[in-house]
Each structure stands twice: as C-alpha cells, then as structure tokens.
Amino acid sequence: MNHIPNLTTLVLNADMQPLSWGPLSVWHWQDALVAVLQDRVSQVCTYEHEVHSVSESFKIPSVVALKKYYKRKRVSFTRYHVFLRDGYRCQYCGDMFDTKELTFDHVTPRSKGGLTNWTNVVTSCQRDNLLKGDKSLKQAGLRLLRQPFEPTPHQLDECARRLQHKDVLHESWLDYLYWDSALDE
The missing domain is CATH 1.10.30 (DNA Binding (I), subunit A)
Known part of the structure; x- marks a missing residue:
C-alpha cells in the first residue's frame, strides 16, 4: 500500500472563490474525497496520489467547489x-x-x-x-x-x-487564490 502524505484540499464556494481566507478553507483529503463521491462538491483539481478500493482507484482532490453558494x-x-x-x-x-x-x-x-x-x-x-x-x-x-x-x-x-504566504500553498491552488494577480508573476 502506498503511503499517502498528509494532504489537504482547498474548498471553493460555488463562485470558485475560496470559501474563506481567514482561515483558508481547507478540508482533510479524506473528507473531500467522501464529499466528491457523495456528489456534494465538484472535484476541480487532483493530486497525483491515488487511493484504491477493491475495484476502483480515485485521485485525491486538491481543489473542490461547493455545488451551492454559501453566504x-x-x-x-x-x-x-x-x-x-x-x-x-x-x-x-x-x-x-x-x-x-x-x-x-x-x-x-x-x-x-x-x-x-x-x-x-x-x-x-x-x-x-x-x-x-x-x-x-x-x-x-x-x-x-x-x-x-x-x-x-x-x-x-x-x-x-x-x-x-504563497510558498506554503500547493501549486494547484494558486489559480483559485490569486486570480487577480499579475499574469507574469
């Protein structure tokens, strides 16, 4: 069995903005995967890591989005x-x-x-x-x-x-966190 690192999943609101910045809205990857499998959120991006059941394999979500907007x-x-x-x-x-x-x-x-x-x-x-x-x-x-x-x-x-600090964020998150930054940064 492959070792899965301690990964977190960025949670976006239905408008594709972070649900919260303070603190940054993240879930443990297992909670995010369950939410994806239960069709409560949309999977936006994944990590390279996979987990396996007896008959299927699933990529671990790195970014998910709520299906309904939360105000x-x-x-x-x-x-x-x-x-x-x-x-x-x-x-x-x-x-x-x-x-x-x-x-x-x-x-x-x-x-x-x-x-x-x-x-x-x-x-x-x-x-x-x-x-x-x-x-x-x-x-x-x-x-x-x-x-x-x-x-x-x-x-x-x-x-x-x-x-x-951008250096502590996974690269798959950056497009959803810094969408108004200059494109050449």
Whole structure:
C-alpha cells in the first residue's frame, strides 16, 4: 500500500472563490474525497496520489467547489480573528509579532465595565499589555493605531489574503487564490 502524505484540499464556494481566507478553507483529503463521491462538491483539481478500493482507484482532490453558494453573514469573535483583523500587529506600538508573542487587550478594562467584543478588544504585545494593565489609554500613556471594529467576512478575508504566504500553498491552488494577480508573476 502506498503511503499517502498528509494532504489537504482547498474548498471553493460555488463562485470558485475560496470559501474563506481567514482561515483558508481547507478540508482533510479524506473528507473531500467522501464529499466528491457523495456528489456534494465538484472535484476541480487532483493530486497525483491515488487511493484504491477493491475495484476502483480515485485521485485525491486538491481543489473542490461547493455545488451551492454559501453566504457568510458574520465573523466569529475569536483570538485568531482579532489577531488577523489587526494584522498580527500590536495596536499600541505597531510592531508585528508571532502569535505566541501576542495577547489581546481590553481598551476599556473589564474592571471598568469594558466588554469582551470586537469594538473593545485589540491585539497587543505582552510588553504593552503589561504596561497598560488595568488603566485607561490616557493613564497608561498609550494611543491606538486604529479603533477596533467588527470586520465583515470580506474584510477579514482581505486581511488573511495579504498575510498568506504563497510558498506554503500547493501549486494547484494558486489559480483559485490569486486570480487577480499579475499574469507574469
């Protein structure tokens, strides 16, 4: 039996755009293959790898498309989405950090009635979070790069798209992810 690498399948909406950029919409290849065999999605591209049943062989899908258009209405409020909205940039000092070096901060501290929501939480480096502590921005001597806001799915996808590294994506995905890039790149 051939070893199948840990492959993922890009999932496109019915309009052939990624279902989501933040995070990029992917399924494990087995889930994608089952969806293809159940006729829930269309197989767009395949990997060279195959899997075999007793009587048939199947190419592993690298890109699939939903048969019905799925409209996302809202973005869920998560730590990852806050970091993505803010571009992994501390909203106080402006520096970019890896996820493990970031935290989030309540602009109006919870102890002073601040809520944990899109309009009161920002990405912060650990140093500035400690500096601010339980103080207001003025008391801490800090200013925000921009006011926090609730992003639309489209805005969050644009943030993720700007931060996506092309070198970690399978080449069969690129035509569906970067369709508006210059043709000679």
